[in-house]
Amino acid sequence: MDIYYMILYFFVYGFLGWCAEVGFAAVKEHKFVNRGFLNGPICPIYGVGVTIVIAFLTPYKDNLILLYISSVILVTLLEGVTGWAMDKIFHNKWWDYSKQPFNIGGYVCLIFSLVWGIACVAIMDLVHPLIHQALTFIPHTLGIVLMAVLGIAMFADLYVTASAIFKFNKRLASMEKIAGELHEISDQIGEDIYETVVAAMEKQEVSRQKLDVAAAEWKEKTQEATSGLLEKTQETASGLFEKTQETASGLFEKTQETASGLFEKTQETASGLLEKTQEISDEMRSRIGDLKTRYQDLSIKTPKVSRRLVKAFPKMESRNYKVQLEELRKKVNERRRK
Numbered sequence: 001m002d003i004y005y006m007i008l009y010f011f012v013y014g015f016l017g018w019c020a021e022v023g024f025a026a027v028k029e030h031k032f033v034n035r036g037f038l039n040g041p042i043c044p045i046y047g048v049g050v051t052i053v054i055a056f057l058t059p060y061k062d063n064l065i066l067l068y069i070s071s072v073i074l075v076t077l078l079e080g081v082t083g084w085a086m087d088k089i090f091h092n093k094w095w096d097y098s099k100q101p102f103n104i105g106g107y108v109c110l111i112f113s114l115v116w117g118i119a120c121v122a123i124m125d126l127v128h129p130l131i132h133q134a135l136t137f138i139p140h141t142l143g144i145v146l147m148a149v150l151g152i153a154m155f156a157d158l159y160v161t162a163s164a165i166f167k168f169n170k171r172l173a174s175m176e177k178i179a180g181e182l183h184e185i186s187d188q189i190g191e192d193i194y195e196t197v198v199a200a201m202e203k204q205e206v207s208r209q210k211l212d213v214a215a216a217e218w219k220e221k222t223q224e225a226t227s228g229l230l231e232k233t234q235e236t237a238s239g240l241f242e243k244t245q246e247t248a249s250g251l252f253e254k255t256q257e258t259a260s261g262l263f264e265k266t267q268e269t270a271s272g273l274l275e276k277t278q279e280i281s282d283e284m285r286s287r288i289g290d291l292k293t294r295y296q297d298l299s300i301k302t303p304k305v306s307r308r309l310v311k312a313f314p315k316m317e318s319r320n321y322k323v324q325l326e327e328l329r330k331k332v333n334e335r336r337r338k
Contacts (some may be wrong), residue, residue, distance in 0.1 A: 017046020071120035083107035164305035
């Protein structure tokens with residue numbers, strides 16, 4: 001078949017495919033959404049798909065069953081290979097049929113393949129004869145000029161879009177890096193506070209043990225004094241009272257001193273913990289604030305092409321930065337609602 005018409009078919013059906021996608025999105029979302037991969041009004045996968053069907057299946061257009069089955073096979077292969085290739089090149093899954101029954105890797109599924117088959121049969125029998133007839137009225141020279149202009153525009157658009165996608169992936173990588181740094185800082189703050197608290201608890205334990213020892217000595221001395229009272233009944237009551245009072249006074253002073261030391265240690269530990277926390281806060285506050293500002297800038301100040309792609313492919317999934325893509329998609333949707 002004439003390559004001249006093949007190229008024209010590609011542009012015509014690429015444009016009609018774009019119109020179909022935009023129309024479907026308009027009905028679903030009640031607003032205009034450019035659902036094409038490129039910025040311009042063309043969906044290359046539709047242009048390639050229909051052109052392949054025309055090129056290979058025109059001899060069988062009178063056999064509807066063979067035409068339908070062959071169309072299903074061709075468009076399924078094209079959609080699967082295209083989805084897989086775009087996934088490997090850009091590290092993003094642009095559409096996902098994983099929730100549909102009888103899908104293959106989420107790239108293709110049975111129900112949509114059957115629908116594409118019906119669409120191809122309708123195009124071959126009803127639409128294409130009219131399109132071909134219309135194209136024959138275009139002068140050959142004008143057709144070549146149109147193909148050249150449209151081809152240059154499409155490849156320029158492809159370059160801009162591909163560059164934007166690679167920059168978009170770098171943006172997601174930067175967001176992930178910042179999120180990782182914030183997580184590390186959070187872990188470090190928690191670890192520092194934990195170590196300080198453990199040290200405080202150890203000091204309090206030592207002081208508590210000293211208080212227990214003092215209490216034990218108090219008990220022992222009291223028992224000795226009582227035993228002495230029983231053994232030395234001949235001593236005067238006043239002398240015994242003075243001895244007991246002296247022993248009790250000494251033990252009370254020692255216990256009071258130990259308790260006072262425990263209070264001072266606890267107070268010192270609490271003060272140290274407060275100073276440590278304040279020190280961490282002073283050191284980290286500026287760093288955390290800077291990282292959060294950078295993260296917000298990356299998620300909010302998204303380039304126009306990137307925002308368009310996020311809106312055009314609502315089920316797009318990043319292979320490496322899923323969390324960051326969802327955060328960015330959320331920001332884009334919030335911006336749309338304002």
